[in-house]
Amino acid sequence: MQMLQAWRCALLSLALGVSSLAGAANPPLKVFISVDMEGITGVYSAKEVSRGEPDYPYFREIMTRDTNAAIEGAFAAGATDVLVREGHGGMNHLLIDMLDKRVRIVRGPTHPQSMMVMMEGFDDSFDAVVLLGYHASTNYPNSILPHTMGKEVVYFKVNGQSQSEGSYNALIAGRYDVPVVMLAGDKAACEEARKIIAPNMEVVAVKEALNGGVITLHPQTARKLIRDATERGVRNRASIRPYKLTPPYAITMKVDEPRKLMAGASLNAAGEIEFTSPDLYQALNAMVQMW
Numbered sequence: 412m413q414m415l416q417a418w419r420c421a422l423l424s425l426a427l428g429v430s431s432l433a434g435a436a437n438p439p440l441k442v443f444i445s446v447d448m449e450g451i452t453g454v455y456s457a458k459e460v461s462r463g464e465p466d467y468p469y470f471r472e473i474m475t476r477d478t479n480a481a482i483e484g485a486f487a488a489g490a491t492d493v494l495v496r497e498g499h500g501g502m503n504h505l506l507i508d509m510l511d512k513r514v515r516i517v518r519g520p521t522h523p524q525s526m527m528v529m530m531e532g533f534d535d536s537f538d539a540v541v542l543l544g545y546h547a548s549t550n551y552p553n554s555i556l557p558h559t560m561g562k563e564v565v566y567f568k569v570n571g572q573s574q575s576e577g578s579y580n581a582l583i584a585g586r587y588d589v590p591v592v593m594l595a596g597d598k599a600a601c602e603e604a605r606k607i608i609a610p611n612m613e614v615v616a617v618k619e620a621l622n623g624g625v626i627t628l629h630p631q632t633a634r635k636l637i638r639d640a641t642e643r644g645v646r647n648r649a650s651i652r653p654y655k656l657t658p659p660y661a662i663t664m665k666v667d668e669p670r671k672l673m674a675g676a677s678l679n680a681a682g683e684i685e686f687t688s689p690d691l692y693q694a695l696n697a698m699v700q701m702w
């Protein structure tokens with residue numbers, strides 16, 4: 412496995428025209444950081460995460476600074492390679508020149524046929540996943556800007572378990588036995604993550620919903636917590652279980668608007684779209700096609 416990882420790393424380095432970031436003394440330790448925006452420190456309104464709005468550039472900078480805190484924590488834990496995936500709509504919000512120069516960044520939307528979305532660039536060579544700026548699923552109580560992928564999605568479940576964007580990504584990582592070691596976002600997102608993904612994963616609640624607004628940590632305080640929790644999570648990765656469900660994978664999805672059902676999918680009496688596959692990626696892919 413180690414040889415395979417080194418080979419992959421070398422190949423990717425070659426493809427990108429950069430030299431390997433792996434230090435000679437350290438064994439390879441690859442950390443994948445997926446960054447959404449609704450759960451970034453201080454954010455409470457959709458306008459703050461929407462391009463063209465006056466406060467968007469400011470929160471874009473906060474998002475970048477929060478990301479640097481996670482990157483710093485990952486390297487402090489011994490990471491030799493950190494890949495950052497932009498996970499907010501359009502996948503192009505980080506001020507990349509301000510990011511820690513040790514990372515590479517995956518930008519831009521995924522091919523519409525791919526189920527990777529917020530995990531694009533992830534593969535089995537990674538050792539730990541960090542989710543930053545995350546929010547709870549649609550209709551989750553006391554949450555800030557909750558939603559689950561497509562805006563018409565009311566909910567989706569895998570094997571009866573309701574999923575969030577964070578747990579969807581954890582399933583992708585879990586397919587290769589890679590744990591999500593840390594999630595930062597609003598308090599509701601943190602609660603939901605510990606319920607679904609892993610009870611002992613690190614979480615940082617940078618803010619909490621408050622009567623339509625938010626009570627937030629000071630950004631500098633939040634960044635210190637993000638840095639330290641990422642470091643602890645990556646160090647303790649062996650004790651955090653990867654999120655896995657038992658095959659076959661039964662998808663149940665409720666969407667607000669009628670959808671064209673793909674081959675193999677059906678509509679049940681409750682108006683939910685159902686699709687089952689023995690292969691997790693095929694099941695998630697079917698959901699992506701119909702949400």
Ligand SMILES: [Zn+2]
Binds near residue numbers: 448
């Ligand atoms: Zn999101």
